[in-house]
Amino acid sequence: xxxxIRKEGLVAPLDRANxxxxxxxxxxxxxxxxxxGFGPNLFDEWRYLDRGEPGRDNSARPLNPxxxxxKTRFEGATVLLTRENFGCGSSxxxxxxxxxxxxxxxxxxxxxxxxxxxxxLKNGLLLIxxxxxxxxxxxxxxxxxxxxxxxxxxxxxxxxxxxxRSFSFExxxxxxxxxxxxxxxxxxxxxxxxxxxxxxxxxxVAQPWLFx
Amino acid sequence: MKKTLYDxxxxxxxxxxxxxxxxxxxxxxxxxxxVTSPQAYEGxxxxxxxxWRVDSVVATADHNxxxxxxxxxxxxxxxxxxxxxxxxxxxxxxEFGAKIYFPFxxxxxxxxxxxxxxxxATLPGMTVVCGDSHTSTHGAFGALAFGIxxxxxxxxxxxxxxxxxKYKNMNIEVKGKLxxxxxxxxxxxxxxxxxxxxxxxxxxxxFTGEAIRDLSMEGRMTLCNLAIExxxxxxxxxxxxxxxxxxxxxxxxxxxxxxxQAVKYWSTLQTDEGAHFDKVVSLDATQIQPQVTWGTNPQMxxxxxxxxxxxxxxxDPVQREWMQRxxxxxxxxPNTPIVDIAIDKVFIGACTNSRIEDIxxxxxxxxxxxxxxxxxxxxxxxxxxxxxxQAEAEGLDKILLAAGFEWREPGCSMCxxxxxxxxxxxxxxxSTSNRNFEGRQGPxxxxxxxxxxxxxxxxxxxHFVDVRTMA
Ligand code: SF4
Numbered sequence: 001x002x003x004x005i006r007k008e009g010l011v012a013p014l015d016r017a018n019x020x021x022x023x024x025x026x027x028x029x030x031x032x033x034x035x036x037g038f039g040p041n042l043f044d045e046w047r048y049l050d051r052g053e054p055g056r057d058n059s060a061r062p063l064n065p066x067x068x069x070x071k072t073r074f075e076g077a078t079v080l081l082t083r084e085n086f087g088c089g090s091s092x093x094x095x096x097x098x099x100x101x102x103x104x105x106x107x108x109x110x111x112x113x114x115x116x117x118x119x120x121l122k123n124g125l126l127l128i129x130x131x132x133x134x135x136x137x138x139x140x141x142x143x144x145x146x147x148x149x150x151x152x153x154x155x156x157x158x159x160x161x162x163x164x165r166s167f168s169f170e171x172x173x174x175x176x177x178x179x180x181x182x183x184x185x186x187x188x189x190x191x192x193x194x195x196x197x198x199x200x201x202x203x204x205v206a207q208p209w210l211f212x
Numbered sequence: 213m214k215k216t217l218y219d220x221x222x223x224x225x226x227x228x229x230x231x232x233x234x235x236x237x238x239x240x241x242x243x244x245x246x247v248t249s250p251q252a253y254e255g256x257x258x259x260x261x262x263x264w265r266v267d268s269v270v271a272t273a274d275h276n277x278x279x280x281x282x283x284x285x286x287x288x289x290x291x292x293x294x295x296x297x298x299x300x301x302x303x304x305x306x307e308f309g310a311k312i313y314f315p316f317x318x319x320x321x322x323x324x325x326x327x328x329x330x331x332x333a334t335l336p337g338m339t340v341v342c343g344d345s346h347t348s349t350h351g352a353f354g355a356l357a358f359g360i361x362x363x364x365x366x367x368x369x370x371x372x373x374x375x376x377x378k379y380k381n382m383n384i385e386v387k388g389k390l391x392x393x394x395x396x397x398x399x400x401x402x403x404x405x406x407x408x409x410x411x412x413x414x415x416x417x418x419f420t421g422e423a424i425r426d427l428s429m430e431g432r433m434t435l436c437n438l439a440i441e442x443x444x445x446x447x448x449x450x451x452x453x454x455x456x457x458x459x460x461x462x463x464x465x466x467x468x469x470x471x472x473q474a475v476k477y478w479s480t481l482q483t484d485e486g487a488h489f490d491k492v493v494s495l496d497a498t499q500i501q502p503q504v505t506w507g508t509n510p511q512m513x514x515x516x517x518x519x520x521x522x523x524x525x526x527x528d529p530v531q532r533e534w535m536q537r538x539x540x541x542x543x544x545x546p547n548t549p550i551v552d553i554a555i556d557k558v559f560i561g562a563c564t565n566s567r568i569e570d571i572x573x574x575x576x577x578x579x580x581x582x583x584x585x586x587x588x589x590x591x592x593x594x595x596x597x598x599x600x601x602q603a604e605a606e607g608l609d610k611i612l613l614a615a616g617f618e619w620r621e622p623g624c625s626m627c628x629x630x631x632x633x634x635x636x637x638x639x640x641x642x643s644t645s646n647r648n649f650e651g652r653q654g655p656x657x658x659x660x661x662x663x664x665x666x667x668x669x670x671x672x673x674x675h676f677v678d679v680r681t682m683a
Binding site: 015016017018020022023026027028030031032033034035045051054055083084085088089090091092093094096111113114115118119122123172173174175185186189190192193195196199200203206207208209210211212 | 224227228230231232233234236238240247248250251254255259261264265267275276291293294296297300335337338343344345347359360361362363364366367370371372373375376377409410413414440443444445466470471473474477509511530531533534537628629630647649650651652655
């Protein structure tokens with residue numbers, strides 16, 4: 001996993017509440033057994049006018065000109081600004097993969113769905129929760145100014161606007177440590193292998209039927 | 213200290229806690245299916261890691277499997293990408309091992325959330341994970357069950373643990389008795405309609421109250437299945453005699469002395485009197501009516517006697533815009549009575565409602581009737597091979613076939629349409645599944661979530677109808 005400390009980038013506004021994982025990456029792309037290649041199909045049903053299929057050449061497909069990510073002014077965006085309950089729905093990790101592989105490094109919203117939240121942070125896609133009022137302001141500013149960028153500082157836990165305003169956000173210390181250092185969760189957990197084994201032995205005595 | 217059921221399940225599985233509260237939680241049962249596992253197994257291979265505990269894994273193929281042409285075997289899977297995913301699971305299980313594997317075509321194969329409980333592979337007091345959000349289903353047994361992503365699948369395979377923070381406790385109490393013709397599905401949709409799809413976010417929900425105790429195990433599974441649609445990663449119901457009676461004699465249920473020992477322990481899996489909940493929501497069961505969703509999110513729901521709402525009456529601009537978008541997608545006009553909405557297809561199945569009780573409910577409504585002529589397809593997809601066999605033993609397939617329903621092989625099918633069972637653009641479906649998101653059942657398809665009885669009634673009438681008024 002790539003380290004994330006400070007990043008700064010163009011903001012794309014997706015002004016919808018309750019964006020679900022079926023919208024982020026439709027099911028036909030879940031048939032892949034790879035971990036990569038999902039970027040071109042991010043928001044597939046919104047981005048294109050025809051139906052996407054795995055393995056198809058996406059560059060030849062007709063784009064929906066009304067969809068925000070298809071507007072030239074948001075080309076190259078790395079920060080997605082959106083509304084509440086983003087990522088609700090299924091546990092597909094293909095959703096954060098698609099967002100990341102499209103180029104997003106951070107998503108800012110008033111709230112996120114739980115499983116999506118975990119999946120994203122495990123991949124180093126930073127999810128930043130800010131108050132609705134602040135989100136409203138950011139939407140207004142993004143609309144008002146072409147080339148609007150935000151700086152995300154994970155170390156300081158802040159998001160800063162071009163005018164120098166800065167908002168702080170919360171993140172668990174442990175997760176912050178993992179993302180900042182690009183650490184592999186499994187390796188960290190296996191450092192506790194003795195504890196896991198000891199727990200297992202005790203558990204087996206208490207509930208032997210779980211092991212037979 | 214007084215503990216909730218969730219507190220008890222959590223405490224008995226904590227291996228280690230970091231200073232900020234992040235815990236390592238031990239996992240007893242890991243259910244694996246073909247869609248969210250390939251990248252996890254590949255990750256293990258690349259890192260040269262082994263599976264921590266092979267006998268914790270129960271695997272099946274369900275999402276991509278076809279519901280027809282089983283006699284042709286793997287050749288019957290027309291979509292080559294689907295077939296590769298199913299074959300990849302075969303290969304991975306062969307290489308890494310499992311306690312048991314119900315592959316495609318096995319007579320116990322089925323939807324992962326149906327086969328776990330029916331084979332006694334889900335037991336009270338367990339922590340259960342699966343790379344699928346509807347894993348909350350297994351909480352019906354007084355188990356702590358979470359849907360996880362692929363990185364977490366890999367993590368559990370390699371370490372037998374999950375890294376997580378403890379959720380808050382939420383109690384959803386449904387008091388009183390449900391009316392005739394009102395089912396667990398209606399209760400679940402009514403709850404989501406009340407608290408919203410983010411209402412349970414950050415919480416572990418325990419469902420309590422007389423109406424919940426009255427539900428069968430099938431009903432409790434339907435309810436817990438939908439906990440995730442209320443935003444909660446896990447939902448649960450305390451253990452009682454029904455839980456224990458259901459499990460006796462199942463394939464992997466304990467036997468002999470261990471059964472007695474287990475029952476003794478399971479009987480303690482309830483919330484202590486007076487334990488603290490961070491959030492409490494109370495519903496009156498007698499007021500719950502059969503539900504029908506009208507929008508593109510399970511929270512967009514009303515009663516069968518209700519109408520499509522008018523976005524103009526919504527004050528919050530974000531919500532209003534969201535409702536307008538949903539009505540446009542669903543091609544519905546504000547104030548249309550729900551019973552005036554005609555349907556094109558009916559899907560009875562999915563891990564929400566594909567168990568024997570659900571099929572019985574559908575057959576009871578369909579008995580001696582015919583599917584309306586405007587309904588192009590009414591399909592019943594049992595949740596597993598065992599459910600299918602049981603239904604056939606009871607003659608339910610005959611009743612459904614005589615009424616004009618199709619009777620298919622088990623799997624996820626049109627719940628998400630990863631196989632060829634899909635809605636075409638613009639088609640409207642009465643579905644017993646759990647998600648009515650845009651494109652969920654096929655691109656441009658329009659989904660209305662209902663109970664199995666209501667879906668069968670809609671198939672007969674050709675439009676939504678209050679099943680309680682059908683003769
Ligand atoms: S039936 Fe539907 S919701 Fe259930 S596991 Fe299958 S795809 Fe997921």
